[in-house]
Amino acid sequence: MAQTAAPELLPGTIQEAEEKPRSDREPGYVVICWNDPVNYMEYVTHVFQVVFGWARQKAEFHMLQVHEQGKSVLARESMEKAEHYVHQLQKYSLHATMERDQ
């Protein structure tokens, strides 16, 4: 995945926001898109852009992950939101499921 620049801390400031333990975070489900030999790469990229509102570069990154690694985790969400995304992706006939975040 494309790297983002680490936030810069100024001298004398305290970093207040600590990352919560994994179990405390609300999202408990992952949305996964699985590879299949029938959907065109271009189409999959387009669907990711539409469903998640991603820029083309990010959509292509996940499309290639699906193509090369057999699957890609597209989102970590609450159950309701994960269900929504799976529905949206399946509406476009992509092979998508939701699984409990391990």
Next chain:
Amino acid sequence: MKLIRSTKQQLEFRLGRREKQVLLDLLKLYPCLPAARQPLSKSGGLPDPATGQALLDEALAEQRQENRRQLQALLADPGRFREQETGWRLSLSPSDLEWLLQILNDIRVGSWVLLGAPEERLAQLDEKTAPHYWAMEMSGQFQMQFLEAMQGPN
């Protein structure tokens, strides 16, 4: 099929007579993908998987019904296909194109399922498989041309 004009509200395509017939023949195949084919989860680790799956199947069935209704309306609209000297002109809005892509992919994936979901290209076709193969390939061709038109010149 060729994109001849594109604005934010409308895209116009020129189709040959045979191309138009192929597109109409394809669209008649919708819906092609078997209903309730897709699982909500592979691992089954959801709190109430049966309810979740039922809700998903219901939502997808409603979506198909809506797509079918929109498709029938589009095909019945005389302003969509206008005859020209050398063929036809098809006018679509960007949102028309979006659900048309869903419909064409349903036909593509559904035809692939009817072919037995092969991992590799079929080595031989027969009377039974040829129509599904034709539908899979032709819907893919239209999909790619619509996608190209939506993206515009890069």
